[in-house]
Amino acid sequence: MxxxxxxxxxxxxxxxxxxxxxxxxxxxxxQKHLSPVMILASIIFMNTFVPLSIDLYLPALPQMREYFQASEMLVNMTLIAFFLFFP
Structure with a gap:
């Protein structure tokens, strides 16, 4: 090898x-700016946003459909895009 x-x-x-x-x-x-503990704390802090954003986003789907006058399928595609790009 x-x-x-x-x-x-x-x-x-x-x-x-x-x-x-x-x-x-x-x-x-x-790395000069963050210690390993702070890097780990930052990663944990950023990972808390995904569940929070899903809890805020899902109840708003029907209102988004009405506001944007879009089909249900198109509004659901935004949820699929969210799961693909923000896992």
């Missing part, structure tokens, strides 16, 4: 990291 890794250019350091290479050799930059 290591002999195959030597064939790859140095522009792919994140895919092939072994114990011999350091972060500096791989052109990796250490």
């Amino acid at each position: 290591l002999d195959k890794m030597a064939d790859f250019p140095q522009s792919y350091p994140a895919f092939f990291v072994d114990e011999e290479n350091t972060a500096k050799e791989n052109n990796m930059v250490e």
Whole structure:
């Protein structure tokens, strides 16, 4: 495996990291602004928006259909798009 890794250019350091290479050799930059705990807290905080937005969005579907004068199928397509792009 290591002999195959030597064939790859140095522009792919994140895919092939072994114990011999350091972060500096791989052109990796250490995160300066957020600690690992804050990154995890940010991910958890962002994941709370999906269930909240679904709870707000679903009851509004009939009113959206009336307001935009769209078919029920078209309004339901917005829900499908939401699930595809904001999982």
